[in-house]
Amino acid sequence: MSSADAILPANTAWLLLALFSVLWIALGVYWGRRNKSFEDHALAGRNIGLALGTATAAATWITSNTTMLAPQFALQLGIWGMIAYSTASFGLLLFAPMANRIRALMPKGYTSGDFFRLRYGKLAWAIFLVFTLFYSLTWLVSMAMAGGIVLNALSGIPYVWGMSVILAVCVIYTMRGGLAAVIGTDFIQSLIIIVGIVVVGFAVLSHVSVEEIHANLAAERPALLDVLFPAAIMAIFNNLLFGLGEVFHNNVWWSRAFAFREGVAGKAFALGGLVWLPIPIAAGFIALASGALNVPVPAPDMVGPLVIADVLGMAGAVAIFVIVFCSLASSIDSLLAATSDLVTEDIYRRMINPAAPQQNLKKIAQYVTVALGVFTWAVCLPRIGSLATVLFFAGPLVGAMIWPIVTGLYWRSATSVGAVGGMLLGAGVGLVCYFAIGWYVATLIATAVSMIWVLGCALIAKPRFDWAKLKETA
Numbered sequence: 001m002s003s004a005d006a007i008l009p010a011n012t013a014w015l016l017l018a019l020f021s022v023l024w025i026a027l028g029v030y031w032g033r034r035n036k037s038f039e040d041h042a043l044a045g046r047n048i049g050l051a052l053g054t055a056t057a058a059a060t061w062i063t064s065n066t067t068m069l070a071p072q073f074a075l076q077l078g079i080w081g082m083i084a085y086s087t088a089s090f091g092l093l094l095f096a097p098m099a100n101r102i103r104a105l106m107p108k109g110y111t112s113g114d115f116f117r118l119r120y121g122k123l124a125w126a127i128f129l130v131f132t133l134f135y136s137l138t139w140l141v142s143m144a145m146a147g148g149i150v151l152n153a154l155s156g157i158p159y160v161w162g163m164s165v166i167l168a169v170c171v172i173y174t175m176r177g178g179l180a181a182v183i184g185t186d187f188i189q190s191l192i193i194i195v196g197i198v199v200v201g202f203a204v205l206s207h208v209s210v211e212e213i214h215a216n217l218a219a220e221r222p223a224l225l226d227v228l229f230p231a232a233i234m235a236i237f238n239n240l241l242f243g244l245g246e247v248f249h250n251n252v253w254w255s256r257a258f259a260f261r262e263g264v265a266g267k268a269f270a271l272g273g274l275v276w277l278p279i280p281i282a283a284g285f286i287a288l289a290s291g292a293l294n295v296p297v298p299a300p301d302m303v304g305p306l307v308i309a310d311v312l313g314m315a316g317a318v319a320i321f322v323i324v325f326c327s328l329a330s331s332i333d334s335l336l337a338a339t340s341d342l343v344t345e346d347i348y349r350r351m352i353n354p355a356a357p358q359q360n361l362k363k364i365a366q367y368v369t370v371a372l373g374v375f376t377w378a379v380c381l382p383r384i385g386s387l388a389t390v391l392f393f394a395g396p397l398v399g400a401m402i403w404p405i406v407t408g409l410y411w412r413s414a415t416s417v418g419a420v421g422g423m424l425l426g427a428g429v430g431l432v433c434y435f436a437i438g439w440y441v442a443t444l445i446a447t448a449v450s451m452i453w454v455l456g457c458a459l460i461a462k463p464r465f466d467w468a469k470l471k472e473t474a
Contacts, residue, residue, distance in 0.1 A: 007309040008317035013155035016318065017162075020325055021169040024185055028173025031181040038361035041178035042110060042341040043259040048183060050268055053260050056183040057092055057272025059190035059330035060252060062279055071304035074284030082284030084236040088243030092273030095247045099257040099265035101409055105470045111338075112254035113346035116419075118470050119408045124419040129346060131401060131423065132249055135394040136339045140376045143332045145383060150324045154309060154317045163380050166328060171373035174333040175366045179259055182333045189326040194275070196323040200308050200316070201282045207311050208292045216292040242443040245398030248405045251338040340368040395443035396430025402447055403454040412464040418457030426450030 035041040048056075073081035106115065112132065117125040148163030173181055247253050257265050287303045295303075295310045308316040344365040349356055356364070400423045407414035430446025 008155040008314065008321065010155045010157055012314075012318070013151060013157055013321060016321055017151075017165060017325070020322075020329075021165070024169060024329060025173045025176075027185055028175075028177035028181040030177075031184050032177035034180065035178050035362065037358035038344070038365060039110075039358065040180070041362045041365055042337070042345075043255060044178070044180040044183060046259055046261070048256070048260045048264065050264050050271075052183050052187055053256070053264050053268030054271040054275065055190045056186040056256065056330075056334070057253075057269050058275040059186040059193065059327075060334040061088070061092060061272065061276045062190070062193050062327045062330065070280035070283040071287030071307075073280075074287040075290065075303050079288075080236060082281045082288075084239040085280040085284065086277055087236060087240040088246070088280070089273045089277040090240060091243035091245075091247030092269050092276065094244060095253055096266040096269035096273070098248070098406075098409060099253070099260070099269050100263075102254065102257045103260070103262065103265055105409070105467055106258070106472070108472060109258050109470075110255075110345045111342045112249060112251045113342055114472065115254070115405075115408070115470070117346070117350070118472060119414075119465065120404070120416045120419045124404070124416050124423070125346075127420060127423050128249070128401065129342075131397045131427065132251065132342070133339070135246075135398055136250065136335055136342075137372075137376065137379075138394040140332065140335055140339075140372065141379050143328050143335075144376050144380045146324065147328050148380065148383070150321065153306065154321055159383060160381060164377060166325065167332070167373055167377055167380075170329055170332040171336060171369060174336045175369040178362075178365075179255065179337050182337050183259075185333065186330050189330040190275075192326045193323055193330070194279070196319055196326075197279055197282050200286065200312070200319055200323075203311050203316070204286055204289050204293075204307070208289055212292045213289050217288065220291050237444050239443075241399050241402065241447045242392070242395045245395075245400075245402045245443065245447070249398055249401040251342045252334050255338045255341060336369050336372055339372055340365045343368045392439040392442070393434065395439065396434060396446035397427045399430060399443040399447035400424075400426030400450040403451045407454055407458055411458055412467075413458045413461045414454070414465065415457050415461045415463070418454040418461075421457065422450035422454035425453055 032041075039045070070082065070085045073085045075081075077084065102109070102115070106118075109115065113125060113129055116128040144163050144167045147166035148159040148161075151157040151162030151166075152159045173185070177184075253269075256268075260268055283304060286307050290303055290307050293307060293310060295307050304320065308320045310316070312319060344361055348364050348368075349361060353360075404414070404419035404422050408419065426446040426449045429449045430442045433445045434442035
């Protein structure tokens, strides 16, 4: 979009970007002063309380994809699309009891990779690392793309410049402050996002009624109101399992399970899931109002910003900028921190330099954070498709990891053969279905195939795992 067509003047956008950038970087530097070791940097001293824990769980899950992809879901799949995206809240809700068990079984753990290495052995660990790192980079790319897209849509700032600045800011304050800075800024960002979404929702309702929206959809796009819309129904189950897989396997959430104070993790994840649940529904409703408001939508992933800017004018453009910037930062910082910790702990410390002291590990984690930022920036330079295309390609991989994790945490009979086969078979069949049928069934099929294999192997297995092996101290 050119600056002449933009609603938010480029000078205003740059000013907002500068103000928030300075704020987050300053907070990162301030909180980073207390990090003396890798454990401080990666896990914030394992002493995060309920308020910060709930805020970081909700804010991290309110990604830029929530504020931009949820409206795209609604525009393409209708009412079921909004519900489909909201089912991702079950990932946090069901991870709550798992987080308590993770903390009990692995009181000195650092990463989700530690679990796979100790529970299933090196082969399963290696496959897990490939899958989870691919997913993490995919998530990073989708969020960096969202930053460039929204700046361009609202202010005409070139996509590459907007994406580059937002990504650089997140890298700097995450590198300096570690998980303490991530969780601290998440608390502020979650408040801004929730208040912003509520204000925008009421603003849309003040311009057009629910009856007018329904009448427009019935006349112009009746399929969006169809309760038997096949693709939308499949998307509900696909997105539910995608959300479970995202949370269950990713080190973003495992690192918090290790970092939260004892007894806090379960409550924090449950409350975070409840806070997050209505947000994609509210964002999707905004998209469904686009027809009744006569807002032209050149691309589905731009519908949210364009509707809000049309309803609120300059204030709307500023509001969506702030909301998306905060949602982007609250997720990308978490992912950068968790992924750099995974690379540092599982690859550098366990494979390359087992004798590395804590201070050196902290420096390595900081270097890895910068490297992840540079890699993401290079991949995002050419805009490589819609956010849904980028994100859901990893769906079969995350779906295939659900059952190895769940059974590995609760069943002594879960086996390495089951974990390896479940991940490889599930992901392979899911990716075939992704290209042959569509993204909306890929994760569902991958999870089903993985489940059958993992449960089958567990049922016939004779050895029983000793939980004490997970209590690694060094």
